[in-house]
Amino acid sequence: MKRAFALFAAVCLLALTAGAAAAQDKKILAIVVKGLDNPFFEQINLGCQKWQAENPDSEYTCLYTGPASSADEAGEVQIVDDLLTRGVSAIAISPSNAPAMGNLIRQRAPDIPVMTIDADFVEADRSLRATYLGTDNYLMGVKMAEYAAKLKPAGGTVCLQLGNVAADNINARAAGFRDTIAGTKDVDRLDGQNGWTEISGCPVFTNDQIDLANQQMADTFTANPDLDAFILVGGWAQFAPQAYAQVTDQVMDKLEARDLIIVAGDTLPPQMQALKDGRSHVQIGQRPFEMGYRAPSVMIDLISGNQVEDPLYTGLDECTIENVAECVAK
Incomplete structure (x- = not known):
């Protein structure tokens, strides 16, 4: 019996070794x-x-x-x-x-x-x-702008939240948003085109840090109580649902009345829950x-x-x- 077990163990070891070698190959x-x-x-x-x-x-x-x-x-x-x-x-x-x-x-x-x-x-x-x-990132920014314009046809004040300064995909979304909302190409900053103006201190750059994204939102809402739109070009803040809920709690009455609108990128499960809960108005999802x-x-x-x-x-x-x-x- 011991000999049979030893033979079985040796065969298993050889099989495992062969499998590991195959994976390495x-x-x-x-x-x-x-x-x-x-x-x-x-x-x-x-x-x-x-x-x-x-x-x-x-x-x-x-x-x-x-x-x-x-x-x-x-x-x-x-x-x-x-x-x-x-x-x-x-x-x-x-x-x-x-x-x-x-x-x-x-x-x-x-x-x-x-x-x-x-x-x-x-x-x-x-x-x-x-x-x-x-993703066609420029088109993603276009879609964000189209929904923002639909929700706020008279325009208003807006803050864009971006990621890393040198991230091509994020910069393309920002360009798509600005060009579309302004109705003209190569807009570096909104300063009244079609009624839209970027507030002082924006855009803000998260450097892809989720905690920083939520802090930036909270600070922006506090410093700008009459803000009309906040655009999360990426979904960073929403990736921490509890923190995002605390941030949006301070403006829920404005979100419900659509005095303040939030348009965000991505459609991961916690983001879809935020949308269901009225903590954003639009989510433009990638795949x-x-x-x-x-x-x-x-x-x-x-x-x-x-x-x-x-x-x-x-x-x-x-x-x-x-x-x-x-x-x-x-």
Whole structure:
């Protein structure tokens, strides 16, 4: 009996060792996001995991990684640099600091496919990557502006909450919002166009920090009791539902009367609950799960030399208080 058990254990150990070796032998498709502390990016991870589960026999494995903090721009650049040194088959990057990441790719000149996901390089650096997979961020800003104009047809005072100063996707949304609400292109700041004016001290930059986003909202509401609109170009503050509820508690009467409107990006579950509770009026949702799910297949196509469109947009979801029951978070 002991001999039989020992033989069984040895067989199991060999099987486990072979499985580990097989996993190690797989070629790596890397997805690098701005920060692992952001629940938006966890949806990209879940998409990556689903692709992995559906393709167990693939010669490739999907690796999801990024710096611990979304505020660590240098850390993200270092991770990409390390992956290129380590050796991966392809890489999809959501650059927090687009110019810095573009500079790294230019210097390294990797001979593997490089694509962007969720956030793109600045326009001057887009020849450095094969394609972009994610949201049409300018259009996202356009949609935010269209809903703000519908809710406040006479215009009013507005504060935009942005992320990192050098994040191309966030800057594109801000440009889409300003151009649309102003009715003219290349508007750097709203100063009365179509009745809209950005208040002093805005825009505010969260650096992708959730606690800072909520503090900025609270401070803005306190300092500007007659504010007409607050635009969360990304969903940062809403990712901490308890803190966001405390911030919006101080203006709930204004939100209910629509004296103050809140238009926000993304449609994760806590954000949809905030919409249901009347703590925002519009949520313009991206589809991060789809980004993570599609990215490995796109990278394999690039490795294989197949024709890949550029850009690859994943669409938007427009959720309002009126359609919240039917609007599904992506």
